[in-house]
Amino acid sequence: MNSLDTVIVEVADLPAATRFYSTLLGPDSPYLGLRASGDPTSGFRGFALSLVASQPGNVDALVTAALDAGATVLKPASKSLWGYGGVVQAPDGTIVKIATSAKKDTGPVTRDFDDVVLLLGVEDVKATKQFYAERGLSVGRSFGGKYVEFASAPGRVKLALYKRRALAKDVGVSAEGSGSHRLVLSGAASPCRDLDEFVWEAGANAR
Template sequence: MESIDSVTLEVADPTAAARFYSDAFGLDPAQVGVRASDAPTSGFRGFTLSLLVSQPGDVDALFRAALDAGATGLKPAAKSLWGYGGVVRAPDGTIWQIATSAKKDTGPVTREIDEVVLLLGVEDVKAGKQFYVEQGLTVGKSFGGKYVEFATGPGTVKLSLYKRRALAKVAGVPADGTGSHRIVISGATRPFSDPDGFVWEATAATG
């Protein structure tokens, strides 16, 4: 396994969720899809999805589109040491970070997304890193026991690991949560669950 092929969000109403992601972000359902689930879940689900864009104006455009489509703002878009970004919660409960490393606009504002990143909040980053390396992923960046980013090909969802409580703080929510993560990750691999209970499925064959 070298990368994530897709992620599937488990939601109460797939039709409404698919409409939200199309209207708010224009996401490719082959990359970020939805399916029905009534698995119990409460509080922080232990992950966020990030949309990385080229400039602050693009962050604002996507942030507004998400709110207009029914999302709840968790953190307003604002400048920070690393760039500019904000956080929203989709109607299905998924938390999305919208961010750029750029400090100012350098071109026309668009809603074009450069990269989608799945950030898993884990209890032990070093143990999670070792686990995923054993599954075949290659480390791209690593900062001790705080954060690790895996190298993936262009056009794929990037995978990163972060301390759970730190990720919840970034998202602007309490770290406590119980029940299902409400996300399934697909890759060219056998089905498995990682040390923090995130579920992976084998990518369905096509053709």
């Protein structure tokens, strides 16, 4: 394992999820795959997808597209010390954070985004950071036991670690949850599970 190639979200209603994510991310997105699953799950599933846009207008356009496609608001888009952003929940339950570090628009508003980041909420950030470092992921940014972001190639999903409770607070939900994460990370050289039971499967680009 040396990179995260694709995020696979497991959903109960595959056609509905396909319609939603095609609207938000575009058809045949290289970042996200979908898989049917009826595994029991409840509450916070321990992760969120983050779409990083270049300006506030794009954030608003993406939030509007998500709501029009059936998402619900967890946090309305608003200004903060770090920029501008909001959080929605997809019809399948996946939490999507849409944000930018920019304070003002500097170009035409579009529904484009620059990066996709998978935020994993884990119990021990330092231990999970070590787990992934030992399996070939390179640390890009690290803030002690609070946040870690791994390096990624252009056009790939970025992987980041938060404390579980901190991530839940950031996206506006309770940290309580049980059952399946309904998430598979594709990119491992061989299948494995991390310390918080997030599942990796072999990816096409793994070495």
